[in-house]
Amino acid sequence: xxxxSLCLITxxxxxxxxxxxxxxxxxxxxxxxxxxxxxxxxxxxxxxRIIQALGPVVQDRGAAxxxxxxxxxxEVARWGADGVHVGDPDQLKDALxxxxxxxxxxxxGLRSKDAAMGAGEAGVDYVMFGEPRADGTVPPxxxxxxxxxxxxxxxxxxxxxxxxxxxxxxxxxxxxAEFVALGEWLFSGSPAEVAERMRxxxxxxxx
Numbered sequence: 001x002x003x004x005s006l007c008l009i010t011x012x013x014x015x016x017x018x019x020x021x022x023x024x025x026x027x028x029x030x031x032x033x034x035x036x037x038x039x040x041x042x043x044x045x046x047x048x049r050i051i052q053a054l055g056p057v058v059q060d061r062g063a064a065x066x067x068x069x070x071x072x073x074x075e076v077a078r079w080g081a082d083g084v085h086v087g088d089p090d091q092l093k094d095a096l097x098x099x100x101x102x103x104x105x106x107x108x109g110l111r112s113k114d115a116a117m118g119a120g121e122a123g124v125d126y127v128m129f130g131e132p133r134a135d136g137t138v139p140p141x142x143x144x145x146x147x148x149x150x151x152x153x154x155x156x157x158x159x160x161x162x163x164x165x166x167x168x169x170x171x172x173x174x175x176x177a178e179f180v181a182l183g184e185w186l187f188s189g190s191p192a193e194v195a196e197r198m199r200x201x202x203x204x205x206x207x
Contacts, residue, residue, distance in 0.1 A: 005031070010038050019054070028061075034064040066083050092122060152176030
């Protein structure tokens with residue numbers, strides 16, 4: 001079984017200067033394929049400021065910069081992002097039409113196997129299972145690993161399994177999912193603590 005790659009999902013960021021040391025610590029500790037930069041602001045000016053401040057930190061490490069869908073799809077290119085993570089299935093068709101083939105479009109918020117298959121057939125670049133719901137809760141761990149294993153065995157579209165905590169990283173990697181996503185728990189504490197968790201996660205995804 002090939003090794004899984006790591007993706008990062010940030011907390012909602014309002015202050016890029018305060019978050020940058022944590023992001024740099026994570027990216028410096030292990031290889032990362034993509035970073036989903038989530039924002040705590042809705043104003044387009046503030047969003048652009050944060051993305052343009054942190055985007056180069058991500059991309060200079062060779063990772064793709066993924067953002068939430070903006071109000072205007074054209075902003076994805078203007079802000080220098082590599083793609084979007086669509087957590088609302090109702091937005092998926094518009095995202096694919098507006099951004100493919102030049103940008104990455106990933107699908108989350110997939111509540112059923114049928115929804116995941118529909119996203120894959122529509123042409124997304126990846127599907128994600130296990131990410132937090134709107135209220136912050138996550139699906140049961142067994143459901144997430146089962147869903148990732150099912151997908152990895154049947155489909156060619158890449159799959160990301162969301163690790164709700166460090167103990168989920170190794171089981172998700174063992175499913176055959178191409179990617180394991182590390183969420184907000186990675187970024188708590190000091191940069192040194194972030195780097196330590198990152199190195200442990202990198203070791204856990206080695207087959």
